Amino acid sequence: MSNEKQLLTVSKFLSLVLRHKPETIGIRLDEHGWTDVDVLIEKAGLYGVSFDKALLNEVVATNSKKRFAFNDSMKKIRASQGHSVAIDLGYHHQKPPEMLYHGTGEQSVPSILSSGLEKRSRQHVHLSSDVETAIKVGQRHGTPVVLKVAAGQMYANDFTFYLSDNGVWLTDHVPAKYLEQ
DSSP states (O other), rough: OOOOHHHHHHHHHHHIIIIOGGGGGGOOOOOTSOEHHHHHHHHHHHEEEEOOOHHHHHHHHHTTOOOOETTTTSSSSEEEOOSSOOOOOOOOOOOOOOOOOEEEEEHHHHHHHHHHHHHTTTSSEBBBBHHHHHHHHTTTTTTTTEEEEEEHHHHHTTTOOOOOSOOOOSSEEEOOOGEEO
8 A cells, every 4th residue: 555545544544533433443532532642553453454653643744634633742642623522622712813714515505505504413613714725625525615704703793713723713603694605
């Protein structure tokens, strides 16, 4: 397997077990989403996804979306955001820029403009600070459409925002009145 393919395989696997289903390989995430690196490597190997610390370091360092992070001692790892399991990432409320962006597929636009952006199975709605990132996100869902989010107005109206370690803005819900195509 080429190194690039191996990096992608491990990254997708980490997304599964660190964001959604740690029970798949029998690991536990603490209340902040951290799990022990050595236990992760061991349990992943038993599951059939083999990697070592060097490859794990490379996945974390080269992931273009910075989806994963180590703690200061490099003994624990977690996903930076996007969890469907309940954890507290320890992020603090922050004032967002006046405008944020959300990328989606064109088939979802009518529903979103009617009901707003909902977190659904995730803990938060994900927003980008730039149009280019929103386009990339939207491309994963078909023909991309970028929605403008009046984040400054939402903040003034007491909506809470967080900024993840990898630069993704998070909020609980974006009502349709704050969206523009």
